[in-house]
Amino acid sequence: MxxxxxxxxxxxxxxxxxxxxxxxxxxxxxxxxxxxxxxxxxxxxxxxxxxxxxxxPATEPYLNLYKLVKDKNYYIISTNVDYQLEKAGFSQDKIFEPQGQYSQFQCITPLL
Structure with missing residues (x-):
């Protein structure tokens, strides 16, 4: 698309x-x-x-990458915040995301 x-x-x-x-x-x-x-x-x-x-849903590049490394000892450092790695099948405990995840995104000060 x-x-x-x-x-x-x-x-x-x-x-x-x-x-x-x-x-x-x-x-x-x-x-x-x-x-x-x-x-x-x-x-x-x-x-x-x-x-x-x-x-x-998980996109093709992540699914392909997972197929390549799923049976290997891997560790991923990623700046992606969209959960694509986990959706593709990668284990959360083998991913380091220094920028965080969208699922944990929140403002510092509530606007109420």
Whole structure:
């Protein structure tokens, strides 16, 4: 699937606003978090995490990598936060993710 098609299918509310990529949205909100746009910021992240972490099944590159190393003594250091390694079958205790996981993403200070 082409990037633009993926974006329109999975992020239609942002495509209607004129955005073309996930990175464009991240850039818009990442540097401009204030009380006025905090709900938009967290709205994007909750949608994005749901799409990438929870809805997306294991993708072919991760499944192929798992097939190559599953019977070997492996240890993975990854900056991915989308749970793809675990979805593909890799053991969580053999993965180090210094950037964390989307499943544990939360704001530092509640906005309530």
């Amino acid at each position: 082409e990037v633009q098609e993926f974006f329109k299918e999975h992020y239609p509310q942002y495509a209607r606003l004129g955005y073309k990529t996930i990175g464009e949205i991240m850039g818009k909100f990442w540097m401009n978090i204030d009380k006025e746009n905090a709900c938009k910021y967290w709205g994007f992240w909750s949608h994005h995490i749901n799409e990438i972490r929870y809805k997306t």
